[in-house]
Amino acid sequence: MSETTSDCIDFSLKFATAGGVPALIEATKRQMRACGVPDESAEEFCIVIGEMFLDILENGYPRHRGYLALSCSFEEGQLFIRIADHAGPRNLLQEDSLLASRIQSAVDEATHLAVDEGNVYEMRAWM
Numbered sequence: 001m002s003e004t005t006s007d008c009i010d011f012s013l014k015f016a017t018a019g020g021v022p023a024l025i026e027a028t029k030r031q032m033r034a035c036g037v038p039d040e041s042a043e044e045f046c047i048v049i050g051e052m053f054l055d056i057l058e059n060g061y062p063r064h065r066g067y068l069a070l071s072c073s074f075e076e077g078q079l080f081i082r083i084a085d086h087a088g089p090r091n092l093l094q095e096d097s098l099l100a101s102r103i104q105s106a107v108d109e110a111t112h113l114a115v116d117e118g119n120v121y122e123m124r125a126w127m
Contacts, residue, residue: 008035012069012084012094025056034075035106043126045081048106051099052092052121060087060118067118081107081123089114092121097120 009031016024025046032042036062049070069084091112093100103110107123 002031008032008037008072008074010071011065014067014098015065015066016053016057016068018054021050021053021057024053026115032072032074032079035072037074037079038127041079041125044106045079045125048102049081049083051102055099056083056085056087056119060085060090072094079125079127081121083121083123084118086118088118090119092119100118 009028013020028049029046032045033039037045047067053068056068057066066085067086069082071080071082073080082102087091087127091108093103093112103123107125109122109124111122113120113122
């Protein structure tokens with residue numbers, strides 16, 4: 001028996017900029033809600049995702065523009081978020097920062113994987 005998932009959103013941008021993040025987050029929020037993520041939860045997760053995107057762009061890319069990818073699925077009360085970048089290895093989750101604290105408090109599990117071209121963050125939350 002195969003398991004089905006409800007992909008809320010899946011995109012990648014080669015030349016993302018900080019100026020485009022608010023529109024991207026609004027689209028993500030609409031898609032999360034359309035997939036059944038409760039409004040309050042979608043709002044909270046999108047704030048954290050937006051902060052992560054801005055941090056990656058501002059601190060990971062010399063010209064504050066670069067590759068970002070987001071995939072999100074929601075199935076049977078579990079939200080899965082995956083963010084990837086090509087900004088060079090850096091684990092936001094291990095930093096002593098407000099952002100790291102916000103990420104950890106917003107999700108039940110968060111992991112980081114350094115890859116040749118950057119970072120992959122995977123986060124899960126049960127609702």
